[in-house]
Amino acid sequence: MKYIPLIPIITLFLASCDRPKQPDALHDQNTTENLEIALDYTPEMVGPGIISRSSFEGHASITPNGDEIYFAVYSNDHGYSTIAYSAKKENKWSEPEIVSFSGRYSDGSPALSPDGKTLYFSSRRPINGDVINTSNDLWYAKRNVDSKWAAPQRLKGKINTPYNEFSPSVDQKGNLYFCSNRPDGYGDMDIYYAEYIDGKYGDPILLNDSVNSQYHEGNVGISPDGKVLYLMVQHKPGDLGYDDIHYAVMKGDTWSKAKNIGPIVNTPTYDFSPKISPDGKILYFSSRINRDYNAPHIAYTYNSFQKHLNSPLNGLGNIYRVELSSLNLELDE
Numbered sequence: 001m002k003y004i005p006l007i008p009i010i011t012l013f014l015a016s017c018d019r020p021k022q023p024d025a026l027h028d029q030n031t032t033e034n035l036e037i038a039l040d041y042t043p044e045m046v047g048p049g050i051i052s053r054s055s056f057e058g059h060a061s062i063t064p065n066g067d068e069i070y071f072a073v074y075s076n077d078h079g080y081s082t083i084a085y086s087a088k089k090e091n092k093w094s095e096p097e098i099v100s101f102s103g104r105y106s107d108g109s110p111a112l113s114p115d116g117k118t119l120y121f122s123s124r125r126p127i128n129g130d131v132i133n134t135s136n137d138l139w140y141a142k143r144n145v146d147s148k149w150a151a152p153q154r155l156k157g158k159i160n161t162p163y164n165e166f167s168p169s170v171d172q173k174g175n176l177y178f179c180s181n182r183p184d185g186y187g188d189m190d191i192y193y194a195e196y197i198d199g200k201y202g203d204p205i206l207l208n209d210s211v212n213s214q215y216h217e218g219n220v221g222i223s224p225d226g227k228v229l230y231l232m233v234q235h236k237p238g239d240l241g242y243d244d245i246h247y248a249v250m251k252g253d254t255w256s257k258a259k260n261i262g263p264i265v266n267t268p269t270y271d272f273s274p275k276i277s278p279d280g281k282i283l284y285f286s287s288r289i290n291r292d293y294n295a296p297h298i299a300y301t302y303n304s305f306q307k308h309l310n311s312p313l314n315g316l317g318n319i320y321r322v323e324l325s326s327l328n329l330e331l332d333e
Helices: 007-013 025-034 302-309
Strands: 003-005 036-038 057-063 068-074 081-087 109-111 119-121 137-140 166-171 176-180 189-194 216-222 228-234 243-251 271-276 283-285 318-324
Touching: 003 068, 057 271, 057 318, 068 109, 109 166, 119 166, 137 166, 176 216, 189 216, 189 318, 228 271
Parallel strands: 057 109, 166 216, 216 271
Antiparallel strands: 003 036, 057 068, 068 081, 081 109, 109 119, 119 137, 166 176, 176 189, 216 228, 228 243, 271 283, 283 318
């Protein structure tokens, strides 16, 4: 596999720094060596230095006209997360801000409805009073007429349990897909489906073993038309990395056997949180590509190592996008 340096990203992060003197000139060369990415890695990093930073970003979801992106930012230990958003103006992403209802409690895995009017997410925020919930539940917030977000509401019915509910995704009909570690599943985290009927969700249904397995199905993204399900599977033998993105296709009223989405997206590291754009054409996901700190071309100095830790490709998650048409998926088998 050939490698090239990510020159635009390197320039973006180093342009504001004074040119170092010897021996510090070696720092930038060493950082450059560690900011390499596979030449044939087609996906494009979203907002280098603005959205994709040195922190752990995941679960990106975009509005129908592409002018806003919502995503989760995690603490390094994943003990806390919050939901941020950025607006695109004159083809540039703005400095992200925490969404109006987030920033206090641990909120994560945001997912917009295909029409962009509802934002679903997981949270440990209190159900009643001020006591933090012991598990993640699914919540939603709706846009007001002035495009501001109303106060979040916890999903009703049997969607939430004392166990963890995570990574919601809805299709154009409002049907809900999500992950949970409730005890009736195949593994420690599995995918469930709840049909949206007359403004309410039916009882969740565990998807069968065409999709779920003894392994960890931890993230899910449904296509707007509800016909293709994208999921992250963790530590599955024979996969390309630690976390790989898979997909299953609706055939009649059943899902085809989930398949690995392939090496255009999946790397030897962690690739996760798949979400599909409202037009059904773009896959948004996160990757920990270039997480290897070992064997730099030049030995680290303290300064060069700090530069690497504070760059987007420091081994934590960054957000990427890729045209689904470039993945050669078997959707009509």
